[in-house]
Amino acid sequence: MNFFTELVHNQIFMSAVVGWLVAQVLKTLIHLYFTKSFVAERLVGSGGMPSSHSATVCALSTATGFQCGISSPEFAIAAIVAIVVMYDAIGVRRETGIQAKILNEMMELFNSMDKGLSTEERLKEFVGHTPFQVLVGAILGILIAVLLNLWVF
Numbered sequence: 001m002n003f004f005t006e007l008v009h010n011q012i013f014m015s016a017v018v019g020w021l022v023a024q025v026l027k028t029l030i031h032l033y034f035t036k037s038f039v040a041e042r043l044v045g046s047g048g049m050p051s052s053h054s055a056t057v058c059a060l061s062t063a064t065g066f067q068c069g070i071s072s073p074e075f076a077i078a079a080i081v082a083i084v085v086m087y088d089a090i091g092v093r094r095e096t097g098i099q100a101k102i103l104n105e106m107m108e109l110f111n112s113m114d115k116g117l118s119t120e121e122r123l124k125e126f127v128g129h130t131p132f133q134v135l136v137g138a139i140l141g142i143l144i145a146v147l148l149n150l151w152v153f
Contacts, residue, residue, distance in 0.1 A: 018059065
């Protein structure tokens with residue numbers, strides 16, 4: 001078998017990829033629904049509903065549990081990575097987004113006062129997730145892995 005054929009038949013890898021892809025498409029559609037504008041960056045960008053990071057790592061760990069068993073070292077590694085990623089999305093990355101929003105507002109204020117602090121680019125505000133966005137991403141990833149591993153493979 002060649003590399004790509006083996007990769008496509010890897011249940012764990014494909015679960016994670018499909019989890020990420022579905023979350024990114026949903027994120028884009030949800031953003032489109034609420035803002036009435038299509039933003040292509042939402043297809044690959046971080047932040048927003050649902051968390052594609054959570055969907056990816058939960059699909060990864062769920063598929064690993066199916067493939068290797070929940071008592072396996074592989075599942076333990078995947079589960080701990082999932083916990084760390086989701087904790088980071090809620091904590092550090094969310095705080096970074098909040099700080100970026102405040103800094104962007106401060107720059108707008110300074111620029112309106114003609115203080116000569118103009119900047120060409122705004123800081124990215126969609127970086128992290130709310131706990132609800134992470135939870136929805138986690139549930140989505142688990143469901144995708146279950147569906148793929150029970151009915152597709």
